[in-house]
Amino acid sequence: xxxxxxxxxxxxxxxxxxxxxxxxxxxxxxxxxxPSERELVAKFGVARMxxxxxMDALVIEGLLERVPGRGTFVxxxxxxxxxxxxxxxxxxxxxxxxxxxxxxxxxxxxxPGVARAxxxxxxxxxxxxxxxxxxxxxxxxxxDTYLPELHLPGFLEPGGMPxxxxxxxxxxxxxxxxxxxxYSSDVANAAEAALLEIExxxxxxxxxxxxxxxxxxxxxxRSIYRGDRYNLHVQLGQAD
Amino acid sequence: xxxxxxxxxxxxxxxxxxxxxxxxxxxxxxxxxxPSERELVAKFGVARMxxxxxMDALVIEGLLERVPGRGTFVxxxxxxxxxxxxxxxxxxxxxxxxxxxxxxxxxxxxxPGVARAxxxxxxxxxxxxxxxxxxxxxxxxxxDTYLPELHLPGFLEPGGMPxxxxxxxxxxxxxxxxxxxxYSSDVANAAEAALLEIExxxxxxxxxxxxxxxxxxxxxxRSIYRGDRYNLHVQLGQAD
DNA sequence: TAGTGGTCTAGACCACGAA
DNA sequence: TCGTGGTCTAGACCACTAA
Numbered sequence: 001x002x003x004x005x006x007x008x009x010x011x012x013x014x015x016x017x018x019x020x021x022x023x024x025x026x027x028x029x030x031x032x033x034x035p036s037e038r039e040l041v042a043k044f045g046v047a048r049m050x051x052x053x054x055m056d057a058l059v060i061e062g063l064l065e066r067v068p069g070r071g072t073f074v075x076x077x078x079x080x081x082x083x084x085x086x087x088x089x090x091x092x093x094x095x096x097x098x099x100x101x102x103x104x105x106x107x108x109x110x111x112p113g114v115a116r117a118x119x120x121x122x123x124x125x126x127x128x129x130x131x132x133x134x135x136x137x138x139x140x141x142x143x144d145t146y147l148p149e150l151h152l153p154g155f156l157e158p159g160g161m162p163x164x165x166x167x168x169x170x171x172x173x174x175x176x177x178x179x180x181x182x183y184s185s186d187v188a189n190a191a192e193a194a195l196l197e198i199e200x201x202x203x204x205x206x207x208x209x210x211x212x213x214x215x216x217x218x219x220x221x222r223s224i225y226r227g228d229r230y231n232l233h234v235q236l237g238q239a240d
Numbered sequence: 241x242x243x244x245x246x247x248x249x250x251x252x253x254x255x256x257x258x259x260x261x262x263x264x265x266x267x268x269x270x271x272x273x274x275p276s277e278r279e280l281v282a283k284f285g286v287a288r289m290x291x292x293x294x295m296d297a298l299v300i301e302g303l304l305e306r307v308p309g310r311g312t313f314v315x316x317x318x319x320x321x322x323x324x325x326x327x328x329x330x331x332x333x334x335x336x337x338x339x340x341x342x343x344x345x346x347x348x349x350x351x352p353g354v355a356r357a358x359x360x361x362x363x364x365x366x367x368x369x370x371x372x373x374x375x376x377x378x379x380x381x382x383x384d385t386y387l388p389e390l391h392l393p394g395f396l397e398p399g400g401m402p403x404x405x406x407x408x409x410x411x412x413x414x415x416x417x418x419x420x421x422x423y424s425s426d427v428a429n430a431a432e433a434a435l436l437e438i439e440x441x442x443x444x445x446x447x448x449x450x451x452x453x454x455x456x457x458x459x460x461x462r463s464i465y466r467g468d469r470y471n472l473h474v475q476l477g478q479a480d
Numbered sequence: 481t482a483g484t485g486g487t488c489t490a491g492a493c494c495a496c497g498a499a
Numbered sequence: 500t501c502g503t504g505g506t507c508t509a510g511a512c513c514a515c516t517a518a
Contacts (some may be wrong), residue, residue, distance in 0.1 A: 012487070036503065047489045049289065052504090060300065068504050069496035079418045079452070081321065084476050177478040178319045185425040185445040185467035203443055205425040212319065227425035234474055236324050238417040252506070276484065287508045292485090308485050309515035 013046050017054035020044075025063065030076040034064055037072075081237045084179050084211070086166035087133050087141065096135040103195075104130035105161050107149060114146045117210055117220040125149040127156055129165070132195055139196045140229055145221040165219075174218050176211030183207050183232060188224070196226050203227030253286050257294035260284075265303065270316040274304055277312075321477045324419050324451070326406035327373050327381065336375040343435075344370035345401050347389060354386045357450055357460040365389040367396055369405070372435055379436045380469055385461040392458075405459075414458050416451030423447050423472060428464070436466050443467030 017040055025034050035043070040051045055072060058064040065075035091098035108128045115122040126146045133141040145165065147155065151174060155162075162168035169175040184206050193200040204224045211219035225232075257280055265274050275283070280291045295312060298304040305315035331338035348368045355362040366386045373381040385405065387395065391414065395402075402408035409415040424446050433440040444464045451459035465472075 014487075038502080038504095047491085049490095050488060053487085055504095056296075066504060067497090069502085070498080071503060081418075082474070082476050084478050178321075179476050181472075181474045181476070183423065183445070183472040183474070184470075185443040185465075187427075187443055203425040203427055205423070225425075230424075232421075232423040232472075234322075234421045234423070234476075236322050236419050236421070236474075238324050254506075278484080287510085289509095290507060293506085295485095306485060307516090309483085310517080311484060 013044070014050050014053040014057075017044055017046065017051055018057050021054060021058060022063065025058075025074050028074040030074050032074040034072040034074065079237065080235060082234045084176055086164065087143065088164055089166070091133075091135045091140070094135075097137075099134040099137070100163070101132045101134070102129065102161055103132055104128065105156065107156060110146070114220055117217065118146060118148050119217045120148050120150070127152065129161060135229070138229070139198075139226065141223055141225045142192060142195055143221055143223040145219060147219055148217070151216055151218060169213070169218065174213045174216070176213050176219055178212045179219075180210045180212075181207055182209075185227075192224055196224070198226055198228065205230060205232065253284070254290050254293040254297075257284055257286065257291055258297050261294060261298060262303065265298075265314050268314040270314050272314040274312040274314065319477065320475060322474045324416055326404065327383065328404055329406070331373075331375045331380070334375075337377075339374040339377070340403070341372045341374070342369065342401055343372055344368065345396065347396060350386070354460055357457065358386060358388050359457045360388050360390070367392065369401060375469070378469070379438075379466065381463055381465045382432060382435055383461055383463040385459060387459060388457070391456060409453070409458065414453045414456070416453050416459055418452045420450045420452075421447055422449075425467075432464055436464070438466055438468065445470055445472065 021034055021040070025032065034055075037048055037051045037055065040046075040054075041048050044051070055064060055066075059066060059072075059075075062075055062078045064072050066072050085093070088098040088100075106128055108126055109123045110118065110120055110126045112122050114126060115124065118126065120126070125148075127149055129143075129145045129147070131143045131145070132139060133143060149155065152172070155168075166175050186204055186206050187201045188196060188198055188204045190200050192204065193202065196204070198204075204227050207221075207223045207225065209219065209221045209223070210217060211221075261274055261280070265272065274295075277288055277291045277295065280286075280294075281288050284291070295304060295306075299306060299312075299315075302315055302318045304312050306312050325333070328338040328340075346368055348366055349363045350358065350360055350366045352362050354366060355364065358366065360366075365388075367389050369383075369385045369387070371383050371385070372379060373383060389395065392412070395408075406415050426444055426446050427441045428436060428438055428444045430440050432444070433442065436444075438444075444467050447461075447463040447465065449459065449461045449463070450457060451461075
């Protein structure tokens with residue numbers, strides 16, 4: 001008998017089969033055949049339903065594709081749609097080096113607009129964080145972020161803000177998994193122009209973001225991007 | 241025995257169970273319990289694996305949620321992400337009445353840029369369609385759309401363009417199911433300003449779109465939106 | 481303790497595709 | 500004809516939740 005299954009009784013069989021197939025197939029060219037279900041039954045000494053459970057997961061994931069009567073094959077990668085990115089991730093994808101300079105970081109009382117957007121009460125404590133974001137050393141964006149202090153105890157304390165907002169939120173399992181962004185085209189005012197090192201009246205892209213983690217609104221922000229340096233890229237799929 | 245299963249032998253059992261549960265549950269409040277798996281086994285006289293196959297589909301769909309040890313319940317609707325919209329659909333969602341005025345509609349030879357974007361050869365025939373789009377009677381956008389004539393025989397002929405591009409493409413089963421958009425903030429030049437009835441130098445949002453249906457690039461377009469009238473709204477989800 | 485979903489078995493018959 | 504995935508059965512034991 002093949003000693004393929006881990007001795008660790010805690011490892012579920014369908015998970016072991018799934019990960020075995022994934023390792024076989026993850027760097028495969030689309031169209032490459034995966035082992036047949038009955039092959040895996042023989043190899044692992046499990047029931048066919050167990051193998052199917054393992055393969056089902058990979059099919060749902062988009063890694064495999066079943067063709068009745070022929071077999072199971074590596075699927076062509078699905079076209080991806082845009083996901084939630086932090087500024088740092090966005091710049092890194094563009095091949096630029098992100099930087100962050102804190103201009104302001106303090107506790108404030110939520111005004112009516114921020115309170116409504118954050119789904120908290122007017123006057124509740126919020127963390128207001130204003131940053132100048134650079135890419136490859138040059139100003140790219142100005143961001144005003146508001147966070148509900150209630151859900152982020154100790155965020156403001158330890159002598160400084162975290163190096164990365166989204167990574168800090170991720171560690172607290174509060175990174176936004178869903179955002180609602182609104183973009184508009186406008187021109188820079190004098191103060192913005194000075195910080196971004198552009199001319200007053202130069203075109204900028206303004207973004208308002210509401211970021212949601214689970215059921216909680218965890219971030220509200222207003223950002224300005226230099227129109228001469230920043231293009232917004234979005235990939236959208238279709239509704240079902 | 242319950243005569244719940246259809247007499248129609250062609251109807252698969254797991255499909256019948258699935259649709260039965262869906263009908264019970266589709267207009268239910270989140271948290272409402274679905275029948276237990278063993279209840280459905282008894283009611284339909286099928287194996288539990290068959291019931292689980294039916295429920296799996298509804299769980300994947302996001303309609304149901306399993307809670308081990310407790311039961312299966314109507315899930316709260318997932319937050320939706322942005323999908324591909326036509327100008328008309330976009331305006332309608334905003335509660336405005338869309339209009340379209342064709343400024344130009346003719347066959348052209350693809351230039352290098354359009355050819356590359358459409359994944360065709362330079363010099364291949366393309367349909368170039370230029371439209372002024374109004375919302376509630378006022379100019380909103382200027383759109384230059386390029387379509388590969390190869391995939392759209394007879395598109396230009398019948399004495400006029402179709403009233404709606406995306407509906408015409410949908411009828412040919414060529415409506416884009418995936419798009420790649422690039423937005424930038426800029427200012428209007430003299431010609432654009434005249435058509436959009438704004439001042440030269442006023443802020444505008446420029447969009448470049450590549451629309452893909454199946455494996456074919458079916459649309460390439462450049463659009464200008466008035467910055468004083470148009471905000472882009474996007475909802476994004478997370479990567480897995 | 482009773483009921484739930486999660487996992488798993490060891491078979492079976494079917495329609496379909498390729499040789 | 501043979502191998503494939505699709506469907507289906509009639510059980511089983513487990514961990515967990517709620518009463």
